[in-house]
Amino acid sequence: MFVKLVETISVWVIPLMIGLIPLWALYKKVPLYDTFIKGAKEGLGVGLRIIPYLVAILVAIGMFRASGAIDLLAQVLSPVLNLIGMPADVLPLAIIKPLSGSGALGITSEIANQHGGDSYMARLAAVMTGSSETTLYVIAVYFGAVGVTRLRHALIAGLVADVAGLLAALFISQIMFL
Amino acid sequence: MLGYIWLFFILTALIIGGATGRIAEVGQAAIDYSKMAVEIAISLIGIMALWLGIMKLAEASGLIVLVSKVIKPVTRRLFPDVPADHPAIGNIAMNFSANALGVTNAATPIGIKAMKELQSLNKNKNTATNAMCTFLAINTAGVQLVPASIIAVLVAAGAKEPMVIIGPTILATGIALVSAIITVKLLEKLPVFNSTQVKQEEEPECLSN
Numbered sequence: 001m002f003v004k005l006v007e008t009i010s011v012w013v014i015p016l017m018i019g020l021i022p023l024w025a026l027y028k029k030v031p032l033y034d035t036f037i038k039g040a041k042e043g044l045g046v047g048l049r050i051i052p053y054l055v056a057i058l059v060a061i062g063m064f065r066a067s068g069a070i071d072l073l074a075q076v077l078s079p080v081l082n083l084i085g086m087p088a089d090v091l092p093l094a095i096i097k098p099l100s101g102s103g104a105l106g107i108t109s110e111i112a113n114q115h116g117g118d119s120y121m122a123r124l125a126a127v128m129t130g131s132s133e134t135t136l137y138v139i140a141v142y143f144g145a146v147g148v149t150r151l152r153h154a155l156i157a158g159l160v161a162d163v164a165g166l167l168a169a170l171f172i173s174q175i176m177f178l
Numbered sequence: 179m180l181g182y183i184w185l186f187f188i189l190t191a192l193i194i195g196g197a198t199g200r201i202a203e204v205g206q207a208a209i210d211y212s213k214m215a216v217e218i219a220i221s222l223i224g225i226m227a228l229w230l231g232i233m234k235l236a237e238a239s240g241l242i243v244l245v246s247k248v249i250k251p252v253t254r255r256l257f258p259d260v261p262a263d264h265p266a267i268g269n270i271a272m273n274f275s276a277n278a279l280g281v282t283n284a285a286t287p288i289g290i291k292a293m294k295e296l297q298s299l300n301k302n303k304n305t306a307t308n309a310m311c312t313f314l315a316i317n318t319a320g321v322q323l324v325p326a327s328i329i330a331v332l333v334a335a336g337a338k339e340p341m342v343i344i345g346p347t348i349l350a351t352g353i354a355l356v357s358a359i360i361t362v363k364l365l366e367k368l369p370v371f372n373s374t375q376v377k378q379e380e381e382p383e384c385l386s387n
Contacts, residue, residue: 055212112332
């Protein structure tokens with residue numbers, strides 16, 4: 001019921017916003033076409049402006065992933081994380097989650113195919129993947145779009161959110177699915 | 179600080195890639211990912227243009243300010259530095275709603291619009307404000323009511339009850355959100371992060387000289 005409702009809203013929200021916002025603007029006597037174009041013009045600038053930031057972040061993450069550092073890190077951390085009941089299979093997922101959204105989804109897919117879609121491992125991986133956003137990507141895009149390079153405490157707060165989300169995902173999954 | 183983390187990733191890749199004999203892959207990844215970054219940015223341009231256009235209409239018709247006023251009780255505490263009826267607040271609220279509904283296509287451009295609005299209040303353009311950090315922290319927690327792409331992955335692996343992950347995921351991401359907000363509010367008071375603000379006041383003087 002809840003799922004159906006959210007899904008229905010999700011499907012309707014884009015067409016409705018594109019339809020109703022101009023309608024409201026018309027009622028408010030805003031010049032429709034000119035105003036839309038004025039806003040849309042900024043799209044190109046934003047897209048181009050984030051390129052250097054995305055290149056910097058994604059290249060570093062790409063090199064890091066290709067080197068096998070994630071597997072190595074998982075091996076080093078596994079004795080510690082075994083203590084709190086995090087299975088070795090999902091460790092690379094936990095490490096990659098803040099770095100790459102598509103990477104995390106790929107690992108989740110691997111785990112689900114290997115253990116079965118309804119297995120504890122698959123569910124744990126799924127909840128971990130959904131527990132937070134891809135922090136570095138969000139930071140590259142949002143700060144890149146306005147040209148901010150001194151992030152102050154934003155990165156740490158984002159990573160704290162990731163760790164909290166991952167740990168919460170682990171404990172909740174243990175209670176619910178194990 | 180991002181510079182150090184950046185270098186750490188690259189150097190680690192170099193050392194471990196060299197030690198495990200994957201240095202060729204590391205080099206190739208640098209080329210591939212730089213291409214991918216541009217492809218992502220270019221593919222965002224169309225979506226960005228659409229939503230920045232629609233949001234301009236929302237702004238010009240007073241809709242954004244209206245949204246800002248409605249959610250004032252919450253945002254007054256989260257963003258004390260931003261005037262309660264500032265368009266930034268309305269954009270932040272709409273970005274959060276779009277993310278929660280899983281409409282990422284709309285959420286990212288609206289979030290960027292929110293950042294631009296926050297930047298207009300920023301005195302030192304290359305340094306993040308408290309409000310920006312709070313907004314980013316809320317965003318990186320990534321609250322989503324139905325994680326559709328993850329459910330799709332489970333279904334593809336033959337799951338019969340993929341929906342059971344929804345409750346736990348909302349709970350976990352809710353905990354991430356609360357942790358993010360607490361962290362950001364604690365850290366913004368720390369001298370380490372505040373020292374940049376002292377410089378913030380000095381720099382305009384340097385510029386005027």
